[in-house]
Amino acid sequence: MLSYVLVAFLSVLLAVLFIPREWSVTFGNKSSQGPSARLLSKRELSLYDGEEGSKGLYLAILGQVFDVSRGHKHYGPGGAYHVMAGKDASLAFITGDFTEMGLTDDVSSLSPLQVVALYDWLAFYQRDYRTVGMVIGQFYSDTGQPTQALLQVEASLAEGQRIKAQSEAEMVRFPACNSEWSAARGGRVWCSTKSGGVVRDWKGVPRKLFSPGSSSVRCVCVEDQSAADEDPNLQKYDRCPSHSDSCYVGEY
Numbered sequence: 693m694l695s696y697v698l699v700a701f702l703s704v705l706l707a708v709l710f711i712p713r714e715w716s717v718t719f720g721n722k723s724s725q726g727p728s729a730r731l732l733s734k735r736e737l738s739l740y741d742g743e744e745g746s747k748g749l750y751l752a753i754l755g756q757v758f759d760v761s762r763g764h765k766h767y768g769p770g771g772a773y774h775v776m777a778g779k780d781a782s783l784a785f786i787t788g789d790f791t792e793m794g795l796t797d798d799v800s801s802l803s804p805l806q807v808v809a810l811y812d813w814l815a816f817y818q819r820d821y822r823t824v825g826m827v828i829g830q831f832y833s834d835t836g837q838p839t840q841a842l843l844q845v846e847a848s849l850a851e852g853q854r855i856k857a858q859s860e861a862e863m864v865r866f867p868a869c870n871s872e873w874s875a876a877r878g879g880r881v882w883c884s885t886k887s888g889g890v891v892r893d894w895k896g897v898p899r900k901l902f903s904p905g906s907s908s909v910r911c912v913c914v915e916d917q918s919a920a921d922e923d924p925n926l927q928k929y930d931r932c933p934s935h936s937d938s939c940y941v942g943e944y
Contacts, residue, residue, distance in 0.1 A: 729836070730757075730825030731825055731826060732827050734779070737757065737779060737780070737827050742767060742774065742777050749763075749767055749768060751776050751781070752779065752780035752797075753780065754780075754782050754797075754814050754831055755780060755797070755827055755830060755832045756826055757825050758821040758823055759822045759824050762821070776790075780830065780831075781795040782797050783795075783798060797830040803848075804855055807852050808849060808853060863888065866913065866914060867887055867888030867889070867890035867892070867896070867913045868887060868888035869911035869912060869913055870883070878940060878941070879940070881941055882898065882937055882938035883937045887913055895913065895937045896914050898912075898936075900912075900927045901926055902927070921934075929941055
């Protein structure tokens with residue numbers, strides 16, 4: 693059990709130490725100083741929507757502005773993502789809501805894990821497109837300093853990274869079962885040395901893992917049967933021998 697706790701602790705520590713380099717502009721000490729780049733008002737940004745007579749083709753995400761001219765077929769008029777041009781529509785990157793209401797820079801409704809996904813999008817633009825500057829308003833002040841809204845998003849990012857690291861540690865400790873269903877025999881779950889995408893030197897036995905405070909349950913493979921019997925969040929499958937690596941479970 694101590695080794696599992698150590699794995700979880702190290703995973704969280706590594707997540708903090710090795711946040712992708714592309715996020716450094718908006719995460720941690722650098723953002724508190726405010727990036728030194730061009731500042732655009734929302735109105736100025738709107739002049740870069742790629743339409744005829746516009747000044748160019750820009751979009752913003754989390755307040756950072758990118759020149760997406762070389763992706764004109766995607767962001768220009770007629771492109772699938774043209775609605776994002778000339779504005780900061782950060783929320784839509786996660787929700788996929790391209791209505792006027794959904795094309796907003798207010799991301800306060802996102803969960804920590806969704807914020808992690810949003811920063812993945814930010815990393816994509818930082819990697820593939822030229823950074824122009826930042827837009828004044830939701831995330832940056834008129835002096836280029838981060839707003840309270842941006843600091844809150846960064847705090848949510850840190851929480852999302854912690855949750856993700858813990859989840860990944862749990863997946864190593866309790867890999868998911870293989871599963872199949874047939875009309876003749878119903879459902880079956882079983883464990884192997886590669887089930888759940890976790891390559892290991894043990895198979896384990898199937899158990900139902902309940903999440904505290906939630907009604908969700910999933911099949912996991914447990915290496916130590918005796919420890920599993922003492923864990924109230926793990927339950928055996930009915931009519932399945934406790935030592936068996938395969939269980940018929942009916943519908944699942």
